[in-house]
Amino acid sequence: MYIAQVYKVLHDWWRYIIGTILVITGVFIFSIPHVVAIVMKGDADFSRLSDIDYLMSLFEPNLNFVFLLLPFLGGLIALFFAIRLLHGQTITSLTTARPKIDWKRIWFAFFFWGIVSVGLAFIDILGNPEDYKWNFDIKSFAILAVIAIVLVPIQTSCEEYLFRGYLMQGIGVLVKNKWVPLLITSAVFGLLHISNPEVDKLGPIIMIYYIGTGLFLGIITLMDDGLELAIGFHAANNLFTALLVTADWTAFQTHSIYKDLSDPSVMGFTEIIIPVFVIFPILILIFAKKYKWNNWYERLLGKVEKPLEDNYKVLD
Structure with missing residues (x-):
């Protein structure tokens, strides 16, 4: 029902086009402070602004981090504005097919993956100490922690609400199945990371990770109905x-506790493949066990059909 419930709100295809344009506009508007800061700096070489390394060198890392994340706040605000203005849709129905948002699910996934990812990182740090530098500075880290705790969830929520939410629902209603929006949103999500510096350092193979991550997030969204x-x-x-x-x-590029000094050009194929083809499937199985997922074919590949009840008025 996660996609099908959109039949109960205004879901014309052109509304999703306008909504997406509004989100892009919101991102652009909230990027203006970064542009203004660069102009005010005075000595910036505008011919080099496409060089990520140079762009990141213009300001202190914590300020760079704010400039990096701030546009996502604009995108999220614009998206919430679009669903209400264009679709008459609530944030709840964009989030889940359940009567209300299940915060226990959010916190479970957050703490579970947080513990696992930190554990895996420390295993690698202990196993390869020569690849890491202790980078902890309490003042800089404290400022980073405040920025990250406030803005990182906004950044990630913007991406989830846009790709696994708004576009997944909009494309699903348009094509009337689930696998097409799953594949399209995963591919677009991955391809939008193509300008990341990791792609330049690691090569196109890193796109397997980005697209695979999008696919993983799309699968758990469809299987869990939210x-x-x-x-x-x-x-x-x-x-x-x-x-x-x-x-x-x-x-x-932050004032993190550790700095990775390893040469990205020698990263093995397994560092990219293992998360997508081993870790993510294991996580899916863990979630499936905990939340008793079933009917996998229908949830991932089935049709999107109008609900039986004849109620397509705008949600309150």
Whole structure:
């Protein structure tokens, strides 16, 4: 019912086009402070602004982090505005097919993946100490922690609500099945990361990870009839990454506890493949066991049909 419930609100295809344009506009507007800061700096070389390394060198890392995340706040505000204005839809029905948002699911996914990801990171740090530098500065880290705790969940929620929520529902109603929106949103989600510095350092193979992550998040959304697990997982993944380990060649370059010094050009095929083809399937099985998922074919590949009740008025 997660996609099918959109039949109860205004769901014309053109509304989703306008809504997406509004989100892009919101992102652009909230990017203006970064542009203004660059202009006011005075000595910036505008011909080099497409160079991520140069762009990140213009300001202190915590300020860079704010500039990086702020546009997602604009996107999320614009998206919530669009669903109310264009669709008459509530945030709850964009989030889940349940009567109300299940915060226990969000917190379970957040803490579960947070503990697992931090554990895996420390195993690697202990096993390869030469690849890591202790980078902890209490003042800089405290400021980072406040920024990250406030803005990272906004960034990840914006992506989840847009891709696994708004576009998943809109495309699903348009094509009247579930597998097409699953594949399209996963591919677009992955491809939008193509400008990340990791792609330049690791090569196109990293797109397997980005698209695979989108596919994983889409699967748990469709199987669970809601975004809660995806929201919790994504927030934990990005938050603990920003706080624990970053590198000079990643999108997040922060005052993290550790700095990764390893050469990205020698990262093995397994570092990219294992999360997508081993860790993510295991997580899906764990979630499936906990939440008693069944009818996998219908939930992932089935048709999207109008609910039986003849009630298509705008939701209150």
